[in-house]
Amino acid sequence: MILQVEGVTKRFGGLQALTEVSFELRTGEILGLIGPNGAGKTTLFNVINGVYRPEQGRIIFRGEDITGTASYDVARLGLARAHQVVRPLHELTVQENVMVGACYGREQHSLREASRLAAGALDKVGLIDRTDQPAGSLNVAQKKRLELARALAARPYLLLLDEVLAGLNPSEIAAMMETVRSIREDGVSILMIEHVMQAIMAVSDRIIVLDYGTLIAEGAPEAVANNPQVIEAYLGDPNLTAQLMAE
Amino acid sequence: MDFWKRPGFWFPLLIVLVWGAVVLVVHQALMRETAFILLMAVALASSLNILLGYTGYVSFGHIVFFGLGGYMGFYLLSVQGWSLIPAAICGGLLSAVVAGLVGSAVLRLRGAYFALATIGINEAARAFVSNFGPFGGPIGLSINFSAYQRYGGAGEALWMTFILLWILTMIILVVSYLVKNSRFGLGLLAIREDEDAAMVMGVKAPRAKNITFMISAFFPGVIGTLYFFKNGNLEPGDAFQLTMSIEMLVMVMLGGMGTILGPMVGAVGYQWLRGYLLTTPVFKDLHVAVAGVILLLIILFVPAGFIGWVRDNFRRFKMVLE
Numbered sequence: 001m002i003l004q005v006e007g008v009t010k011r012f013g014g015l016q017a018l019t020e021v022s023f024e025l026r027t028g029e030i031l032g033l034i035g036p037n038g039a040g041k042t043t044l045f046n047v048i049n050g051v052y053r054p055e056q057g058r059i060i061f062r063g064e065d066i067t068g069t070a071s072y073d074v075a076r077l078g079l080a081r082a083h084q085v086v087r088p089l090h091e092l093t094v095q096e097n098v099m100v101g102a103c104y105g106r107e108q109h110s111l112r113e114a115s116r117l118a119a120g121a122l123d124k125v126g127l128i129d130r131t132d133q134p135a136g137s138l139n140v141a142q143k144k145r146l147e148l149a150r151a152l153a154a155r156p157y158l159l160l161l162d163e164v165l166a167g168l169n170p171s172e173i174a175a176m177m178e179t180v181r182s183i184r185e186d187g188v189s190i191l192m193i194e195h196v197m198q199a200i201m202a203v204s205d206r207i208i209v210l211d212y213g214t215l216i217a218e219g220a221p222e223a224v225a226n227n228p229q230v231i232e233a234y235l236g237d238p239n240l241t242a243q244l245m246a247e
Numbered sequence: 248m249d250f251w252k253r254p255g256f257w258f259p260l261l262i263v264l265v266w267g268a269v270v271l272v273v274h275q276a277l278m279r280e281t282a283f284i285l286l287m288a289v290a291l292a293s294s295l296n297i298l299l300g301y302t303g304y305v306s307f308g309h310i311v312f313f314g315l316g317g318y319m320g321f322y323l324l325s326v327q328g329w330s331l332i333p334a335a336i337c338g339g340l341l342s343a344v345v346a347g348l349v350g351s352a353v354l355r356l357r358g359a360y361f362a363l364a365t366i367g368i369n370e371a372a373r374a375f376v377s378n379f380g381p382f383g384g385p386i387g388l389s390i391n392f393s394a395y396q397r398y399g400g401a402g403e404a405l406w407m408t409f410i411l412l413w414i415l416t417m418i419i420l421v422v423s424y425l426v427k428n429s430r431f432g433l434g435l436l437a438i439r440e441d442e443d444a445a446m447v448m449g450v451k452a453p454r455a456k457n458i459t460f461m462i463s464a465f466f467p468g469v470i471g472t473l474y475f476f477k478n479g480n481l482e483p484g485d486a487f488q489l490t491m492s493i494e495m496l497v498m499v500m501l502g503g504m505g506t507i508l509g510p511m512v513g514a515v516g517y518q519w520l521r522g523y524l525l526t527t528p529v530f531k532d533l534h535v536a537v538a539g540v541i542l543l544l545i546i547l548f549v550p551a552g553f554i555g556w557v558r559d560n561f562r563r564f565k566m567v568l569e
Contacts (some may be wrong), residue, residue, distance in 0.1 A: 100433055
């Protein structure tokens with residue numbers, strides 16, 4: 001078990017963003033996290049990697065309680081993240097961006113080692129020919145790949161991917177999914193948020209569903225897709241939907 | 248790191264080395280005074296750049312460290328009878344300690360809030376020193392002329408102060424280069440670009456910012472001691488001039504923040520302009536206003552500063568213009 005989330009509750013003033021969320025992620029697994037907009041998915045990521053501290057509950061990463069640990073310390077323990085809204089370090093080159101990940105990630109590399117690792121990570125995500133370009137000059141798809149390379153260069157045990165497919169065209173999605181699979185083959189466990197259903201259904205071992213801050217379903221992709229509660233969360237009342245579809 | 252092989256490391260250093268050597272060889276008091284003021288501007292701007300250029304935090308009251316360090320060093324020199332070098336180092340250390348303490352609180356603020364807080368610190372320090380007995384209160388301190396005897400008379404003491412400032416400027420340039428091109432510096436640049444993303448990547452931002460603030464405050468403290476030793480007296484009004492803080496910012500922005508050569512070019516360029524304005528009847532009371540307009544124009548049209556602009560437009564100079 002690489003990650004255990006136990007009864008996590010997070011409030012922002014009067015807004016209950018997460019209510020008693022519990023789940024586990026097995027080592028080597030790809031776990032998909034889905035849910036309608038505003039369900040609390042990104043908040044859950046922020047709680048896991050220490051950006052927010054939960055009001056209740058515990059986060060256990062590789063047997064260690066990391067609840068409330070600062071995000072930079074969490075990164076050092078081997079938990080890396082790719083953001084939904086890409087956050088490249090604009091003025092730095094693509095390579096320097098990835099080197100930050102390598103220098104300050106789990107293995108704390110020197111600059112020389114980091115530049116070697118960066119080349120490997122950039123090769124993996126297909127950005128190797130952009131090495132010396134300023135990160136701000138990349139297009140959206142490339143910036144998403146850069147986020148991924150940066151997270152990979154940290155050599156994490158667990159990778160949090162927040163909508164790495166959003167804004168990509170179908171062929172870019174297919175390429176990205178291949179990359180995600182190959183990362184898992186390198187032994188990295190993955191927790192990913194995604195809205196592109198076909199993609200996440202195809203790549204995940206298991207899926208968990210969040211709605212209004214509560215976990216409403218968990219299981220194999222097909223089971224989750226046919227779960228009436230999940231359909232209701234996305235589409236409204238399933239009977240009504242069926243009726244409308246029939247008409 | 249094989250930094251000593253890189254032209255970007257040597258180029259700014261060589262300029263200062265040759266410059267100071269020429270002044271020493273010519274051995275003319277007027278030339279020395281001009282060079283002193285210019286080198287001091289280069290050293291102050293380069294110190295500020297370590298914070299401003301690498302972390303992106305705008306310290307609007309950075310002159311406070313020049314004032315506090317200057318006071319501490321000057322007190323040790325004039326009242327306690329210390330010799331110049333240890334007194335100057337202690338002045339720097341006091342500034343660094345104050346920066347460390349203040350920084351752990353105000354570096355939590357970002358953007359304009361941080362800038363405002365630093366102005367507050369400068370004013371608070373001025374008010375404190377004006378009422379602090381050992382530092383002479385509002386009257387300030389002055390040095391007994393006999394103190395210069397130790398260095399072979401006032402004339403010799405002035406030359407020695409110049410040499411110390413000259414060496415110090417080169418040390419600052421080396422430190423600035425090393426910070427920028429180290430693993431630590433990469434973390435700072437990540438903070439400058441996106442602090443939250445940097446922390447998620449594992450950069451220990453609070454500590455890194457605090458250390459940088461301390462380095463950036465240490466040197467102005469040493470410079471302050473040297474400057475006031477040369478002047479022979481010191482008052483609260485001279486030590487904590489907010490306009491000097493703004494001028495430091497203009498110099499860094501003019502030359503190009505985040506570069507090694509930029510603050511140097513900016514400092515010399517600004518001092519030249521300032522000299523011209525002060526000696527031109529129309530502008531002589533307006534030089535700070537002109538500095539403000541320059542700052543505005545740079546931020547609007549050339550945010551990368553002169554060196555940044557050259558680097559971006561003439562790629563082949565990139566090697567030399569670190």
